[in-house]
Amino acid sequence: NAGVMQNPRHLVRRRGQEARLRCSPMKGHSHVYWYRQLPEEGLKFMVYLQKENIIDESGMPKERFSAEFPKEGPSILRIQQVVRGDSAAYFCASSLLAAGYTFGSGTRLTVV
Amino acid sequence: SQQGEEDPQALSIQEGENATMNCSYKTSINNLQWYRQNSGRGLVHLILIRSNEREKHSGRLRVTLDTSKKSSSLLITASRAADTASYFCATDEETSGSRLTFGEGTQLTVNP
Numbered sequence: 293n294a295g296v297m298q299n300p301r302h303l304v305r306r307r308g309q310e311a312r313l314r315c316s317p318m319k320g321h322s323h324v325y326w327y328r329q330l331p332e333e334g335l336k337f338m339v340y341l342q343k344e345n346i347i348d349e350s351g352m353p354k355e356r357f358s359a360e361f362p363k364e365g366p367s368i369l370r371i372q373q374v375v376r377g378d379s380a381a382y383f384c385a386s387s388l389l390a391a392g393y394t395f396g397s398g399t400r401l402t403v404v
Numbered sequence: 405s406q407q408g409e410e411d412p413q414a415l416s417i418q419e420g421e422n423a424t425m426n427c428s429y430k431t432s433i434n435n436l437q438w439y440r441q442n443s444g445r446g447l448v449h450l451i452l453i454r455s456n457e458r459e460k461h462s463g464r465l466r467v468t469l470d471t472s473k474k475s476s477s478l479l480i481t482a483s484r485a486a487d488t489a490s491y492f493c494a495t496d497e498e499t500s501g502s503r504l505t506f507g508e509g510t511q512l513t514v515n516p
Contacts, residue, residue: 334492334506397446
């Protein structure tokens with residue numbers, strides 16, 4: 293069991309480019325959560341998805357950010373037209389029954 | 405102030421000493437979890453305590469929960485240099501639909 297796999301581990305984008313972050317949940321897990329961590333801060337909830345459904349996106353910025361968890365394949369967090377303030381660590385977690393999270397190692401996005 | 409606030413923000417102790425970190429929260433919860441994060445790394449789940457539990461142990465870790473005061477503490481006994489990390493509490497609120505709300509963390513440094 294490989295755990296929650298996130299890639300890439302590090303991503304550098306220029307301002308205005310798109311960033312695509314991938315998360316493969318643990319085998320059998322159908323609940324995926326995305327969190328963002330700014331430097332020296334705790335994690336902030338962004339979005340909660342189940343297969344093909346967004347359950348709670350109350351933590352997502354209104355513009356430029358979107359997330360999906362298709363029937364097949366990993367969950368994707370997409371950030372369009374990135375700005376310097378998007379630089380952060382983005383963590384994905386998965387669970388089987390909406391409890392008992394397992395976190396991935398995160399993707400560290402740097403916008404230059 | 406936010407749900408899930410830890411104190412102190414930073415703690416520096418000598419190897420062999422005990423380390424106590426506190427967490428306060430505001431709303432009713434299903435459970436409270438403690439996580440550890442080494443610098444630049446992902447989160448490692450340490451322990452979960454449910455709202456109907458008062459104390460839980462796991463190895464050198466002891467967690468208490470006081471729902472009347474909406475607070476929790478994490479005690480690490482006989483600390484080691486390898487315990488140096490940031491420690492976060494996270495609450496699973498009753499009305500949150502299973503997303504976690506993290507505090508800002510306590511940075512623990514254990515000096516050899």
